Amino acid sequence: MDERRRHRILMVSDFFYPNFGGVENHIYYLSQCLLKLGHKVVVMTHAYGKRSGIRYMTGGLKVYYVPWRPFIMQNTLPTFYLTLPIIRNIIVRERITVVHGHQAFSTLCHEALMHARTMGYKVVFTDHSLYGFADVGSIHMNKVLQFTLADVDQAICVSHTSKENTVLRSGILPEKVFVIPNAVDTAMFTPAPNRLSCDEIVIVVISRLVYRKGADLLVEVIPEVCRLFSNVRFIVGGDGPKRVRLEEMREKYSLQDRVDMLGAVPHAQVRSVLISGHIFLNSSLTEAFCIAILEAASCGLLTVSTRVGGVPEVLPDDMIVLAEPAPGDMVWAIRKAISMLPSIDPHVMHLRMKSLYSWHDVAKRTEIVYDHALQSSEKNLLQHLPRYLKCGTWAGKLFCLVMIVNFLLLHLLELWQPVESIEEVPDMLLVQHQDEEIEHDFSEARKKS
Amino acid sequence: MPQCLLSHKKYSYSHHDQKGPSQAIDVHDIVIKKSKTRVIVSYVGILIYLATAFYSLLVKEELSTSSFWSILVGVLFDRCLQYKPVKKESVVIMPTFGVQLETHCWSGRVIHRFVPIGKILRPVLNECVTPVTCYWSLALMLHGKEKLVLVFQELQPPVKMLVPVWKALCAATNGKEISSS
Numbered sequence: 028m029d030e031r032r033r034h035r036i037l038m039v040s041d042f043f044y045p046n047f048g049g050v051e052n053h054i055y056y057l058s059q060c061l062l063k064l065g066h067k068v069v070v071m072t073h074a075y076g077k078r079s080g081i082r083y084m085t086g087g088l089k090v091y092y093v094p095w096r097p098f099i100m101q102n103t104l105p106t107f108y109l110t111l112p113i114i115r116n117i118i119v120r121e122r123i124t125v126v127h128g129h130q131a132f133s134t135l136c137h138e139a140l141m142h143a144r145t146m147g148y149k150v151v152f153t154d155h156s157l158y159g160f161a162d163v164g165s166i167h168m169n170k171v172l173q174f175t176l177a178d179v180d181q182a183i184c185v186s187h188t189s190k191e192n193t194v195l196r197s198g199i200l201p202e203k204v205f206v207i208p209n210a211v212d213t214a215m216f217t218p219a220p221n222r223l224s225c226d227e228i229v230i231v232v233i234s235r236l237v238y239r240k241g242a243d244l245l246v247e248v249i250p251e252v253c254r255l256f257s258n259v260r261f262i263v264g265g266d267g268p269k270r271v272r273l274e275e276m277r278e279k280y281s282l283q284d285r286v287d288m289l290g291a292v293p294h295a296q297v298r299s300v301l302i303s304g305h306i307f308l309n310s311s312l313t314e315a316f317c318i319a320i321l322e323a324a325s326c327g328l329l330t331v332s333t334r335v336g337g338v339p340e341v342l343p344d345d346m347i348v349l350a351e352p353a354p355g356d357m358v359w360a361i362r363k364a365i366s367m368l369p370s371i372d373p374h375v376m377h378l379r380m381k382s383l384y385s386w387h388d389v390a391k392r393t394e395i396v397y398d399h400a401l402q403s404s405e406k407n408l409l410q411h412l413p414r415y416l417k418c419g420t421w422a423g424k425l426f427c428l429v430m431i432v433n434f435l436l437l438h439l440l441e442l443w444q445p446v447e448s449i450e451e452v453p454d455m456l457l458v459q460h461q462d463e464e465i466e467h468d469f470s471e472a473r474k475k476s
Numbered sequence: 477m478p479q480c481l482l483s484h485k486k487y488s489y490s491h492h493d494q495k496g497p498s499q500a501i502d503v504h505d506i507v508i509k510k511s512k513t514r515v516i517v518s519y520v521g522i523l524i525y526l527a528t529a530f531y532s533l534l535v536k537e538e539l540s541t542s543s544f545w546s547i548l549v550g551v552l553f554d555r556c557l558q559y560k561p562v563k564k565e566s567v568v569i570m571p572t573f574g575v576q577l578e579t580h581c582w583s584g585r586v587i588h589r590f591v592p593i594g595k596i597l598r599p600v601l602n603e604c605v606t607p608v609t610c611y612w613s614l615a616l617m618l619h620g621k622e623k624l625v626l627v628f629q630e631l632q633p634p635v636k637m638l639v640p641v642w643k644a645l646c647a648a649t650n651g652k653e654i655s656s657s
Contacts, residue, residue, distance in 0.1 A: 079605070112609060
């Protein structure tokens, strides 16, 4: 790869392995594909229990588990300035060119982007979720997002709906926002070798059993579908506070033999649960994208989903039946899906998914975003401050003050620990004779210093 | 004759061979450079601590919560500014016998730690992460032990000084020459 185009990317988020989720998978798969394209990728997240320090994952993906303990909901304690030394250290020692933050709910991401902008690095932000506008939590979150995106070089959203939502919440220019949908690992999610018999129809639900994932809708829908269709069975995987309601529903309508509750399903076993069903039911009340239905479609299941957020953008019309988030409409959609089942070929569906979604495609599109970010003009902090003033009458001034203090702290830090004193790390090359290669890299690094 | 091979703002590295009873002994030294500024800052820290304690205990009529807090802050401030008592750390490699790790203090005290060569599984260069910084360290993995043994316990020399020590330890433990690049 041409040295000029080779990016050195720092992915920052509070959400990464060993946690499993949409954001975590996105960062992992995107990083792996960017490594294959020849770029250097480093991930920074907080420590998970004893998992602290530096780890290497598949493909030489270097992960910094910084020993900052999670504060609430897996997020690092927001300290504004205390993360400046470690973020600066990592950016300098890894010779980072682009800092890519993930998820609006991640405090580490916001702080990293703030510090990276203060240091003059290019920053890219990916928003993975939809948020509201009315409640107290959303208002504060949106203000923080406004601050972060006021001076970001480029932003990425996972669907057009998500782009609209992000632009409205943060006030970022729409021209700066790219839409790059998520993808699915179709090699991992393959259909069952033998097609299931349609004598008994199995509907699979795999999600966290929480309010925003529509667990309350399931409580209404499942008994009605079981009443209308005697040959339908449900498999419910996942756990959460709403599980109790589903258990009560099962008891109330005596559906123990028709509704299987599996509890939390490890991600490695999701495929084995999916291929035991014909239809995948998603009842989310809000979704920016929904990777779960991609996984289900890749396994050859017909999807029934609520028409919310970015879900309508995910699958072609012949692979998904959409319904309003109301019990009656969902029952109608399940009826329609059952009638469509004989015409569904899981293997054909899988091959279509393979051609429609690929993490390599996501990586190539993200590479274009990085190229755009690096082409944006070089300006110093003083020239960027007016952007923060637009965030609000009082908020704008506060944000400017925060950035000015950050700038001063950065200069104090440069007096205390100059950039020259931070040793650059040689790139890890994955070869057979690791000792000799590492020694070679260190020799090169020593010659440079 | 010792050779000062590498120099740094804070540390200097030297390596020399000594003649042992049966074969050459490899000695690697990392010496901390004495800095007048750090010594002065260290004394300032002690003075601040003493002044805080004197004020809290003698001038004030009675002890209060603020007194304890000011003494605590004084202690912490003093600890941060204190000049390390360590002058030099050495690695003495005696092939087929073992590795002696020495910590030499300014007071003349020397702390020795000996690791038999058979106990060493592998010397490793570690990247360590703290909440505020990252640094390299050289450690020994031992057979049957979970914990690593740090070669340089008190000092944090730069990686360019750790690499030749690591190479020498690898050569001693593997019993083969690593070709220099």
